Every structure is written in structure tokens, then in C-alpha cells.
Amino acid sequence: MQQIIKSITEAEARAAEIRADALERAAAIAGAAEERCAEIAKLCEAECKAYREKTLKSAEEDAQKEYERQxxxxxxxxxxxxxxxxxxxxxxxxxxxRRVKRGNC
Structure with a gap:
């Protein structure tokens, strides 16, 4: 009986360790995900800015061509x-x- 209680206690301790490790890993994964999210946001911002500038330039060129055509x-x-x-x-x-020459003014 003592052996069973000891085994259960060890299993509970091991489960607590596994749970603590899982929480640490989850926190690390969440932190890495937040960092990656920030990186992606910066990249997207730069991409969007470049796309916006390209689109504006293209629109200006199209408008100038249409202006010249009109x-x-x-x-x-x-x-x-x-x-x-x-x-x-x-x-x-x-x-x-003709009227002046004919004198019909």
C-alpha cells in the first residue's frame, strides 16, 4: 500500500513538473509569437507604404496621360x-x- 501511495505521489509530482514545464514553454512560445507578430507588423507596414507610393505614382502617371490626351x-x-x-x-x-464696293452701305 505504501508503494502505491509513493507511486501516486511521484506521479503527481511528475505531473506538476510537466505542467510547470508546459506553462514555461507556452509562455516562451507566446513571447516568441508576440515578437514575430511585431516583426511581421513592421514588414507589413513597410510593404504597405511601398505599395501606397507605387500606386500613387502610377495614378499620377495615368492622370497625366489622360490630361495630355484630353x-x-x-x-x-x-x-x-x-x-x-x-x-x-x-x-x-x-x-x-461687296456692299461697300457697290455703294450699298
Whole structure:
């Protein structure tokens, strides 16, 4: 009977040691995980910053290209408008000159 009690006591002591070791390992693992988490957060922050800068630069380039394209289109439209108005003006000017020459002012 004494042997059984001794065996149970030793098993309980061993279980307590195992539990204490497990708690230490769990704390170490949790600490390492927190450190790794901080490292990953820094890496993600740097990655996000680089991605943001790249995206902004790309957006600026796209906007500049679209601006230049629109300017080209509008300049062509303005040139056509001016040419059309000059044609209309030529008719009116010629009509006025013809009237002046004929004396119909």
C-alpha cells in the first residue's frame, strides 16, 4: 500500500513538473509569437507604404496621360471650331466688302 501511495505521489509530482514545464514553454512560445507578430507588423507596414507610393505614382502617371490626351482632343476641337468660325466670318466680311464696293452701305 505504501508503494502505491509513493507511486501516486511521484506521479503527481511528475505531473506538476510537466505542467510547470508546459506553462514555461507556452509562455516562451507566446513571447516568441508576440515578437514575430511585431516583426511581421513592421514588414507589413513597410510593404504597405511601398505599395501606397507605387500606386500613387502610377495614378499620377495615368492622370497625366489622360490630361495630355484630353488636351490634345480639346485643342483639335478648338482648332476646328476656329476654322469653322473663320469660314463664317469670311462670308460676312466678303458680303460687307461687296456692299461697300457697290455703294450699298
Amino acid at each position: 488636351i490634345t482632343v480639346k485643342r483639335a476641337e478648338a482648332a476646328k471650331y476656329c476654322a469653322d468660325k473663320l469660314k463664317d466670318t469670311d462670308r460676312a466680311v466678303n458680303d460687307v466688302i
